[in-house]
Amino acid sequence: MIDSVHICIGAPSAGVDRLHAALERQPRVFVPPIREVRFWHDGRTAEEAQRAEDDAWQRPLKEDQKAWLERWRPISAGTRTAPESYLSLMRTPGRPSVDFSPTYALAGRSLAETMHKFLPADSKIVYLVAEPIERATADLRHRFHHIGGFRGRAAPGTVETWLDRPDLRAAADYANIIRDWSDAFGPRFRWFDATPTARGDHDLVQEVADFLGFQLENLPGAEPSITSPQDLAPSYTARERAAVARAVRSHAEAFSQIAPTTSADWLRTVTEAEAAAPAEPAVRDTTPRVDALMRMTESLGDNCEYGFWQRHRAYEPSSLFRWAITPIESLAEFLANPTSLYALEDLTPHSPGMVADRRSGFKFHSKLVERTNAGKLTLLHDAEERDRVHREEKSKIDFLHRRFLDQLEHQPAVYLVKCNTGINGEHVLRVRDLLRAYNPEHWLLWVGTGEQAGVSEIEDNLLYAELERFARYVQADDYVEGGWTRLMYDLAEVPGVAKLIDRMAP
DSSP states (O other): OTTOEEEEEESTTSSHHHHHHHHHTOTTSBOOSSSOOOSSSSOOOHHHHHHHHHHHHTSOOOHHHHHHHHHHHHIIIIIOOSHHHHHHHHOBTTBOEEEEOGGGGGGOHHHHHHHHHHSOTTOOEEEEEOOHHHHHHHHHHIIIIISSOOSSOOOHHHHHHHHTSHHHHHHHOHHHHHHHHHHHHGGGEEEEEOOTTTSOHHHHHHHHHHHHTOOOOOBTTBOSOOOOOOOOSOOOOHHHHHHHHHHHHHHHHHGGGTOHHHHHHHHHHHHHHHHTOOOOOSOOOOOHHHHHHHTTEEEOOSSSHHHHHHHTTTOOOOOTTTTSBOOHHHHHHHHHSOOOOOOGGGEEEEETTEEEETTTOOEEEOSOEEEOTTSOEEEOSOHHHHHHHHHHHHHHHHHHHHHHHHHHHHOOOEEEEEOTTOOOHHHHHHHHHHHHHHOTTOEEEEEEESSOOSOEEEETTEEEEEESOOOOGGGTTOOOHHHHHHHHHHHHTSHHHHHHHHTSOO
């Protein structure tokens, strides 16, 4: 088994990437520098292959990884003609190698039988599964937020529609995949439960290594643990989890044919998630496309009126400016130079429950404000309590700040600005230009008051619409409900915006 070639497959977001990261640090096994080889199924286009290779060369590589990339180049370009080319690519003298390609699992029994025929007799197949709700939720977050255009949680209806797609249903059918591959490979196939809460990371990595037949080494800085990068996508609420639970129940039930105890545990989790779903929102006046649009639209201010319209439709995104007061001049300066926010020395009381950040010009809701006996607003007098509250609030602001900048660069969106007292058009144009400097696909919607019907495009990627009136600053939830709803319906029909909606999830 010195130069065995093993395969790791798995359902999307079941932990294959995490296992890859753990084994890549182990000296007794070779892991290719490109995360998914995809030789046998779902091959890359020439453009995708070049991008994957370019990304790999950006990383610090060992000599054997560099040699592997040189062998991979002609194969990735479409010249693979025989299984021998795969073996010459993957075999590494002196140690086994592992091909991490989860999509092989979806090719069915015919591919399993083909690979059994051509792979060496000592090759083994590792298949990772995970608790169905957590896995499906993680996969949707990846599709919607990491590579898609969602800025907040998907609507429950969108969740169920996506999980009913044939490819996603096939990926979630653990029982059928296990039957196909175990029939082909027999004892050379094994499935592992990679649910993070089901076992310690070390235990999973150890069990996989034992099955594949190599020893782990705990080298300094190379502990066999599974780690994930910080995730900026939103977590899902009980309502969305219930939608996921309904979609995965049949797969959890089918798994009883493979592992009755594990299936029973999963079904308890599914039943609990279904039962925990809150009542449907009282306001149901949107279509699926408007629901999607609401999830790629972000308010830049100047207050929280639009945030209340979202809330009353059971959509609660966490965003930097959703509940803030943001003068457009300050907004433009921040986009041009996004310095840090919320330093304690920059904060002063603005009103009961709000502080002003003097450096940025923004106002944020806060628990830092109290009144003195004389009725004057001040920051909390108790220094220890003030520091504790500030640390908590700044931590949240810093997280939202990082996510805001990340989405500015990577996720095209429709940003919205308004001001009860009106906005200077030159400031609006500057904000539009600054947004597009981050990503040219961004749109800016300028909302004013008046009787204009519909949404008009007044310049490239700059839209204008009017409401009958704005809510007062002291009562931002007293908005013209029908007005915002009509505006969103009209916005969804703008051709450029409609294209963004169509591309929200791959």
